Amino acid sequence: GDSVTQTEGLVTLTEGLPVMLNCTYQSTYSPFLFWYVQHLNEAPKLLLKSFTDNKRPEHQGFHATLHKSSSSFHLQKSSAQLSDSALYYCASTGANTGKLTFGHGTILRVHP
Amino acid sequence: GPKVLQIPSHQIIDMGQMVTLNCDPVSNHLYFYWYKQILGQQMEFLVNFYNGKVMEKSKLFKDQFSVERPDGSYFTLKIQPTALEDSAVYFCASSPGTGGFAEQFFGPGTRLTVL
Numbered sequence: 640g641d642s643v644t645q646t647e648g649l650v651t652l653t654e655g656l657p658v659m660l661n662c663t664y665q666s667t668y669s670p671f672l673f674w675y676v677q678h679l680n681e682a683p684k685l686l687l688k689s690f691t692d693n694k695r696p697e698h699q700g701f702h703a704t705l706h707k708s709s710s711s712f713h714l715q716k717s718s719a720q721l722s723d724s725a726l727y728y729c730a731s732t733g734a735n736t737g738k739l740t741f742g743h744g745t746i747l748r749v750h751p
Numbered sequence: 752g753p754k755v756l757q758i759p760s761h762q763i764i765d766m767g768q769m770v771t772l773n774c775d776p777v778s779n780h781l782y783f784y785w786y787k788q789i790l791g792q793q794m795e796f797l798v799n800f801y802n803g804k805v806m807e808k809s810k811l812f813k814d815q816f817s818v819e820r821p822d823g824s825y826f827t828l829k830i831q832p833t834a835l836e837d838s839a840v841y842f843c844a845s846s847p848g849t850g851g852f853a854e855q856f857f858g859p860g861t862r863l864t865v866l
Binding site: 675680688739740 | 782793795796842850852853857
């Protein structure tokens with residue numbers, strides 16, 4: 640079946656350093672990929688989603704590129720901020736299904 | 752932005768009892784979802800619902816589970832009877848459409864503890 644893998648459970652960074660959170664996927668179709676962010680005691684919110692025309696989505700300084708050759712959709716940011724500390728989920732879905740398949744999530748902790 | 756509300760935020764019940772989890776979706780959304788997250792594991796899809804019907808469900812959506820949205824009110828997940836393995840956080844989501852083109856908006860979750 641379909642699956643999403645996030646290899647890091649916890650990433651700890653110093654403020655100002657670059658961020659990269661890994662996400663790879665397995666799918667029987669050509670999926671749409673998403674990054675959701677969840678701050679403590681809040682609902683998960685959509686951060687980014689992949690485009691069908693391979694444009695690179697960006698939001699709040701974060702970006703991600705869908706690489707079909709490596710089945711990856713890594714999340715990146717050039718300079719981490721303290722407010723980026725949160726739980727990040729990578730997820731996939733197909734064009735004609737409402738089911739999101741989630742990775743385990745990566746906790747990002749940014750310290751001064 | 753649009754918000755999905757979930758009531759209650761926490762629920763503790765004894766095994767074998769019935770429980771109903773309530774979701775207040777975004778007002779103009781048409782598709783509704785439940786996801787289950789056991790402590791330490793990833794969120795997993797349970798079911799999606801459109802136009803009064805279950806559209807898709809996973810193997811986690813046991814016979815003891817049911818969903819409905821009577822008269823456009825709360826979208827509910829009912830578990831009857833509950834089992835110990837039903838202890839988890841249940842997230843509700845809604846979207847204006849379905850598939851990869853439609854963003855799902857999530858609620859903050861209901862933490863269900865079955866004793």
